Amino acid sequence: MASGPEPVIEPVIETRGLTKRYRGGQLAVDGLDLVVPRGSVFGFLGPNGSGKTTTIRMLMGLIEPTSGEARVLGEPMPRAGGRVLPRVGALIEGPALYGFLSGRDNLVRYDAADPTADPRTRAARVADALDRVGLAGAAGKKARAYSLGMKQRLGLAAALLQPRELLVLDEPTNGLDPQGMREIRALVRGLAAGGTTVFLSSHLLDEIEQVCSHAAVMARGRLLTQGTVADLASSTRGRLAVTTPDTADAVRVLKEHGVNDLAVADDRVTGELPTGTPPPDLADLNAALVRADVRVRSFGTERVSLEDAFVALTGEGFDVAG
Ligand SMILES: Nc1ncnc2c1ncn2[C@@H]1O[C@H](COP(=O)(O)OP(=O)(O)OP(=O)(O)O)[C@@H](O)[C@H]1O
Numbered sequence: 001m002a003s004g005p006e007p008v009i010e011p012v013i014e015t016r017g018l019t020k021r022y023r024g025g026q027l028a029v030d031g032l033d034l035v036v037p038r039g040s041v042f043g044f045l046g047p048n049g050s051g052k053t054t055t056i057r058m059l060m061g062l063i064e065p066t067s068g069e070a071r072v073l074g075e076p077m078p079r080a081g082g083r084v085l086p087r088v089g090a091l092i093e094g095p096a097l098y099g100f101l102s103g104r105d106n107l108v109r110y111d112a113a114d115p116t117a118d119p120r121t122r123a124a125r126v127a128d129a130l131d132r133v134g135l136a137g138a139a140g141k142k143a144r145a146y147s148l149g150m151k152q153r154l155g156l157a158a159a160l161l162q163p164r165e166l167l168v169l170d171e172p173t174n175g176l177d178p179q180g181m182r183e184i185r186a187l188v189r190g191l192a193a194g195g196t197t198v199f200l201s202s203h204l205l206d207e208i209e210q211v212c213s214h215a216a217v218m219a220r221g222r223l224l225t226q227g228t229v230a231d232l233a234s235s236t237r238g239r240l241a242v243t244t245p246d247t248a249d250a251v252r253v254l255k256e257h258g259v260n261d262l263a264v265a266d267d268r269v270t271g272e273l274p275t276g277t278p279p280p281d282l283a284d285l286n287a288a289l290v291r292a293d294v295r296v297r298s299f300g301t302e303r304v305s306l307e308d309a310f311v312a313l314t315g316e317g318f319d320v321a322g
Contacts, residue, residue, distance in 0.1 A: 010074050011035045012166050012197045013042075013059060017068035020054050028054040030221040031068065036199055036214070041192045043208035043229070044201040046218030052201040053093070055218075056170050060090055073165060086116060089164040091172060095155025099144030103135055103154050106143050110158040117161070129157040133187060149180025156187065167191060169200040173207060185211050240282075242269045242289065243297040253292045257285055267297070 013036035020029040029051040036042045046052050057063045059070055061078030070077045075084050097106050107126040111117045117125070130139045133153040138146070143154065152172060159167060172188070173181040188211050192198050202208055208215050209229060216226035225232060240259060244250050250269045251262050258274035274280055286299050 009038050011071075012038050013070070013072055013199060015055075015059075015068060015070045018055065018058060018065055018070050019067045020051075020058060020063065021066045028221055029058070029065075032223050034216055034223065034226065036197065038197055039192075039195065040214040041188060041198045041212045042200070043212035043215035044199060044218065045203070045205065045208050045215050046201075047203055050218040051221040052203075052218060053170055056092060056168060056201060060088070060092065060168060061085065062092075086114075086162070087164060088166045088168060089156075089159030089162075090168045091152075091155045091159050092168070092170045095151060095158060097143045097151060097154060099142060101143060102140050103143055103146065103150070103157075104130060104139040106154060107157055107161065111161050114162070125161050129160045132160055132190075133157045134183065147180070149176045149183060152176060152180070152184065153187070156184075160191075164196055167196055167198045167200075169198065171201055171203070173202070173204070181207070239270045239302050240273050240285070240300075241302050242294075242299050243267050244269065244289075244294055245297075246294045249292055250289060250294045250296075253289050253294060254285070257288055259285075270302070273301070 013034060015032050015034045018029060018032040018034070019027075021027050032051075032055060034055075044052050044055070054063070058065050059072055059077060061081035061084075064078065072080075072084050073087055077084060098109070101109065104126055107129055108122060111122050111125055112119070127136070127139075130136045133156050135150065135153055135157060138150060143151065146154065156169075156172070169188075173184050176184065185207070188198055188200065192213075200212075212229055214227065215229050215232055217224040217232070240254070242250055242254070245267055247264045247267060247269050251264060254262060254269065254271055258280065259271040260274065262269060262271040282299070282301070286296065289296055289299070
């Protein structure tokens with residue numbers, strides 16, 4: 001099949017050397033080069049205090065960078081905020097809600113504050129947004145009676161009143177119970193399936209693995225890595241694991257073939273595959289075991305999680321207590 005060169009699609013978010021030093025001298029974000037592809041669900045991952053919120057506030061034009069550039073939907077921020085922000089839905093640091101108003105009336109207020117929103121179609125827009133976040137049944141309740149998860153969903157509904165190219169969500173599941181987290185994740189997946197690019201920050205690795213196609217990992221204000229979630233996990237190679245009743249022979253053969261850091265637990269032998277280019281062919285290793293009369297019950301590499309990748313990158317655990 002003949003095909004021309006791939007069209008270059010402009011990233012929805014792109015930063016170069018983005019840096020923020022707060023007045024107190026704290027370097028919160030340090031030379032960030034971030035690229036968020038259109039159509040991705042992009043996880044912005046890092047422990048508490050790693051600079052995620054500061055980055056999001058710069059992207060949304062809420063604070064000025066100390067140096068560097070940020071482009072959102074192809075335009076420079078904060079300069080082009082007036083043109084860019086109407087195309088972006090944002091949920092940052094929890095939604096501002098009026099507790100004495102119903103969920104529906106909170107959205108009516110949000111919609112009325114948007115000069116581009118046609119008042120004649122307001123009721124339909126509000127009903128549709130409530131429906132999309134699963135709050136139609138609770139729309140008449142006062143917002144102060146909402147659970148944290150419902151408040152978070154109402155904030156999302158506000159961001160969804162207008163069609164958006166990009167949604168920016170700062171820790172959207174923070175403080176939610178497991179059911180609330182599942183609901184928000186399902187919502188994010190649905191939005192992404194509808195073509196919206198979603199940029200969400202999180203300090204929860206499994207959350208990123210569950211909903212995101214891409215991720216960037218931050219620590220102490222610096223970007224450690226970014227790419228597809230699959231590539232990030234596979235950049236850290238899993239340990240080789242062999243199950244066999246002949247553990248001693250397996251260890252000997254694997255050692256001869258350059259496998260390091262071998263460990264035996266019951267009938268399971270694990271070890272680090274030798275690094276090198278090209279990497280060793282697992283089929284050859286398996287054949288060597290069989291040739292040496294090692295009876296192999298199972299053979300493969302252990303699954304690597306994003307958490308393993310993070311630990312390998314930083315040399316430290318992923319401290320969520322922060
Ligand atoms: N207004 C501010 N003035 C001074 N320092 C700040 C300010 N806001 C944040 N910081 C500091 O900048 C660093 C990065 O904070 P930031 O809130 O961006 O991190 P984060 O990854 O979003 O963490 P969290 O999830 O806890 O919000 C932290 O050391 C924080 O103490």
